Amino acid sequence: MTDEILNIVDKRTNASYDVPLFKDAIRTADLKKIKTDPDDFGVMGYDPAFLNTASCQSSITFIDGDKGILRYRGYPIEQLAEKCSFLEVAYLVLFGELPTEEQLKKFVTNITYHTMLHETTKKFLEGFRYDAHPMGMFISTVAALSTMYPESRHVHDASNRELQIYRLIGKVPTIAAYTYRHGLGFPYVYPDNDLTYTENFMSMLWKMAEPKYHPNPVMARALDILFILHADHEQNCSTNVMRSVGSSQADPFVSAAAAAAALSGPLHGGANEEVLRMLDEIGTKDRIPAYIESVKSGRGKLMGFGHRVYKNYDPRARIIKWAADQVFQVTGRNPKLEIALELERIALEDEYFIKRKLYPNVDFYSGIMYQAMGFKPEMFTVLFAIPRTVGWLAQWQEMLQDPEQKITRPRQIYTGHEQRDVAPMDRRGVVVAAG
Ligand code: ACO
Numbered sequence: 368m369t370d371e372i373l374n375i376v377d378k379r380t381n382a383s384y385d386v387p388l389f390k391d392a393i394r395t396a397d398l399k400k401i402k403t404d405p406d407d408f409g410v411m412g413y414d415p416a417f418l419n420t421a422s423c424q425s426s427i428t429f430i431d432g433d434k435g436i437l438r439y440r441g442y443p444i445e446q447l448a449e450k451c452s453f454l455e456v457a458y459l460v461l462f463g464e465l466p467t468e469e470q471l472k473k474f475v476t477n478i479t480y481h482t483m484l485h486e487t488t489k490k491f492l493e494g495f496r497y498d499a500h501p502m503g504m505f506i507s508t509v510a511a512l513s514t515m516y517p518e519s520r521h522v523h524d525a526s527n528r529e530l531q532i533y534r535l536i537g538k539v540p541t542i543a544a545y546t547y548r549h550g551l552g553f554p555y556v557y558p559d560n561d562l563t564y565t566e567n568f569m570s571m572l573w574k575m576a577e578p579k580y581h582p583n584p585v586m587a588r589a590l591d592i593l594f595i596l597h598a599d600h601e602q603n604c605s606t607n608v609m610r611s612v613g614s615s616q617a618d619p620f621v622s623a624a625a626a627a628a629a630l631s632g633p634l635h636g637g638a639n640e641e642v643l644r645m646l647d648e649i650g651t652k653d654r655i656p657a658y659i660e661s662v663k664s665g666r667g668k669l670m671g672f673g674h675r676v677y678k679n680y681d682p683r684a685r686i687i688k689w690a691a692d693q694v695f696q697v698t699g700r701n702p703k704l705e706i707a708l709e710l711e712r713i714a715l716e717d718e719y720f721i722k723r724k725l726y727p728n729v730d731f732y733s734g735i736m737y738q739a740m741g742f743k744p745e746m747f748t749v750l751f752a753i754p755r756t757v758g759w760l761a762q763w764q765e766m767l768q769d770p771e772q773k774i775t776r777p778r779q780i781y782t783g784h785e786q787r788d789v790a791p792m793d794r795r796g797v798v799v800a801a802g
Contacts, residue, residue, distance in 0.1 A: 370387075371387070371388040372385045372386065372387055372388065373385075373386045373387075373388050373393055374386075375401065377401050377403075379403055380403055382401075384400060384401055386398070392421055395411065395412035395420070398410040398411065398412065399411075411778050411780070413780060417602075417607070421602075422602060422607065422610070422775075423602070423610065423765075423766065423769065423772065424769070424771075425601060425602070425762065425765060426440070426463070426765070427439065427440065427460060427599055427601070427758070427761050427762060427765060428440075428460075428599045428600060428601040428758070429441070429601075430600070430601055430676050430677070432674070432676035432677045432678050432679065433678050433679055434679060435677060435679035435680045435681065435682050436682065437600075437682045437683065439456065439459055439460050439598065439599060440459050440460065440463055440464070442459065442465070444595075444596065444682055444683065444686070445682065445686065447459075447595055448592050448595050448596060448686050451465070451595065452563065452564075452591060453564055453565060453591045453594040453595050453598070453754065454471070454474060454475055454478060454563075454564050455471060456594075456595045456598055456757075457474075457478075457536060457598060457754075457757040458470065458471060458474050460598050460599050460757050460758060460761045461532065461757065461760065461761045461764070475564075477533045477537075478533055478536050478537045478564065479537065479558075479560050479564075479567075480533075480537070480560075481533045481534045481536075481537030481538060482537045482538060482540070482541050482558035482560070482567065483538075483541070483557065483558055484538060484541050484542065484545070485515055487515075488508065488511060488512065488515060488542075489545065489555060491507075491508060491511055492504060492508055492542070492545050492546070492549060493549070495507075495549060497549075497550070497552065498550070499546075499549070499550075500745055501543070501546035501547060501549075501550060501745050501746050501749045502627070502631045502637075502745070502748045502749055502752075503631075504542075504545075504546040504549065505539075505542055505543060505546050505627060505749050505752060506624050506627045506628050506631065507624070508542045508545075508546075509535070509539070509542065509620055509623050509624040509627055510620060510621050510624035511620075512534070512535070512538065512620040513618050513620035513621045513624075516531065516534065516618075516620065519531045519618040519619055519620060520616070520617075520618040522613070522616050522618065522619070522767055523616075523767065528619070528764060528767070531618070531619045531620070532619070532760045532764070535619060535620065535623060535756055535760060536756055536757060536760070539752065539753045539756045540564065540567065540568040540571065540753050541558055541571060543568070543746075543749045543750070543752070543753055544556065544568060544571030544572045545571075546746075546749060547572055547742075547746055547749075548571075548572070550743075550745070553575075555571075556570060556571045556572075556574045556580075557571075558570075558571060559571075559574075559579075559580065562580075562582070563587070563591075564591075564594075565582075565587050565590045565591040565594060566582040566587050568590070568753070569582040569586070569587060569590065570582065573741075583697055585693050585694070585696065585697050586694060586697055586698075586740060588693070589690040589691075589693050589694045589736070589740075590740070592686065592690045593687065593690060593733060593736070593750070593754075594753065594754035595754070596683040596686055596687065596729065596754075597683075597729070597751050597754040597755050598754045598755065598757045598758050599755070599757065599758030599761060599762070600755075600758065601676075602762075603635070603675075604629045604630075604632070604634075604635045605626040605627065605629040605630040605635060605636070605755065605759065606626065606758060606759060606762050607629075608625050608626045608628070608629040609622050609623060609625070609626035609759040609762055609763050610762055610763065610766045610775065611775040612625040612626070613763045613766055613767065614766060614772060614773065614774045614775040615774050615775075616774075619760065619763060622759075622763060623756060623759050623760070623763075626755075626759045627752050630748060630751060630752055630755065631748055633670070636730075636748045636751040636752065636755070637748050638670050638671055638728070638730040639671070639729075639730035639733050639734040639737070639744075639747040639748065639751065640734065640744040640745065640747045640748060641670040641671075642670045642671040642707075642730055642731055642734045642735075643703070643734045643735070643738060643744045643747075644670075644744065645658075645669070645670045645671075646703045646706050646707060646710075646735075647703075649706055649710070650706075651706070652705060652706055652709050655706065655709055655710050655713055656713065658710075659710075659713055659714060659717060663717075663719045669710075669714060669720075669725070670730070671727055671728055671730045671731030671732075671734075672714060672720070672725045672726065672727055672728065672731065673723070673725040673726075673728065674726070674728045677726065677728065678724035678726075679724070679726060680726045680727070681726060681727060681728045681729055683728075683729040684726070684727045684728060684729055684731055684732060687729065687732045687733050687736065688732050690736060691704070691732050691735060691736035691739070694736050694739050694740060695739060698739040698740065698741075699739075700739075701735050701736075701738055701739040703735050703738070704735050707731065707732065707735055711727055711731070733747065733750075733751075734747050737750060
């Protein structure tokens with residue numbers, strides 16, 4: 368606590384209140400003491416969609432949206448993407464420091480030994496319709512893991528928590544790959560423990576009859592970088608869900624499934640899928656100005672543009688653009704890239720987007736790159752969910768260890784009827800005169 372004080376004068380009563388400031392925030396619970404009389408409930412904060420409310424203290428991820436800065440545990444995202452592997456970054460996000468060689472080796476072993484799914488979980492996946500959306504399959508299967516590991520509900524046991532964290536991070540690529548192959552009607556490929564996290568994922572996706580899958584190193588590194596960029600993003604919609612569901616002491620599998628459900632929405636992780644649909648709809652470069660005009664006149668949004676926090680270029684979008692270029696050198700350029708680049712150029716010069724500080728976000732280029740790698744748009748959000756599982760778990764663990772946190776339960780401002788009496792059936796629908 369600092370000794371900075373915010374002084375509030377209540378003009379209704381002329382009473383003056385000192386409210387302590389902490390890192391430029393007040394505890395809205397302190398507003399409760401502002402009352403007109405002793406029976407008054409006191410003043411509350413009203414903040415739909417949490418535009419200006421911090422729900423927690425966190426030491427995991429730092430974002431400065433105006434300057435376009437993203438750091439995990441103090442390290443700039445650019446350096447992590449250039450110098451680290453995804454599992455190094457996962458260790459950092461989870462435990463607060465970059466691993467030593469020995470720590471990393473142990474961590475990699477722990478994750479690698481939890482990549483297999485129980486055969487009944489595989490059968491559970493087989494039960495989905497041939498055209499089931501991969502994200503629906505992913506969400507349901509992550510939730511179903513809760514039934515495999517009932518001890519995971521002991522969320523206050525630190526070593527038990529650690530085991531579930533390894534399990535979930537180990538198994539999400541396997542589930543994701545199974546959802547992909549299910550759609551294609553291909554047999555499932557079991558994990559290969561000789562490969563890295565990303566390479567093994569590629570093997571489970573694309574291995575056919577060959578005895579050993581040899582991933583293309585450029586593609587593997589590009590995917591690894593994308594995983595690094597998506598590992599955490601402080602209190603976004605899905606992370607808030609993870610913390611909120613986890614605050615009821617639900618186990619980490621059902622909590623992560625709920626978070627993944629939040630991620631699936633088109634305004635969140637589902638946006639990368641929508642970007643591709645939008646680029647398809649635009650079709651050719653000459654149709655871009657008309658499309659932008661239709662967005663400005665209120666017909667939908669420019670998908671992959673805008674962000675609640677970034678009011679400058681999303682730093683992840685810049686790195687993805689670079690990673691996409693590496694992939695295109697292997698796969699050939701995705702024709703949609705030309706449309707995306709031109710769309711970005713025109714939008715960034717347009718007064719509508721400038722005024723509202725709308726820049727490309729992480730989803731604008733990731734889909735184009737994923738498509739060049741051979742993924743259908745339906746898979747894009749699943750690819751996002753794999754690395755974000757690390758962030759969800761780090762935030763979940765931080766929440767459970769925070770002595771200030773309790774079950775999440777916002778207040779509301781009630782706008783409904785005053786008390787009224789239940790009318791018999793034959794009188795309902797009749798407007799009863801007051802009095
Ligand atoms: N295209 C056109 N106009 C937009 C866009 C967009 N993509 N995004 C915001 N605006 C406009 C709004 O209509 C609003 O205009 P107004 O002031 O005239 O009413 C203004 O910009 C402010 O937008 P809000 O919706 O208030 O911003 P908010 O912070 O609530 O929304 C969001 C952020 C959801 C990301 C929004 O920008 C959006 O829907 N973008 C498209 C979907 C998308 O790409 N989502 C991915 C986000 S990144 C992620 O989750 C991983």
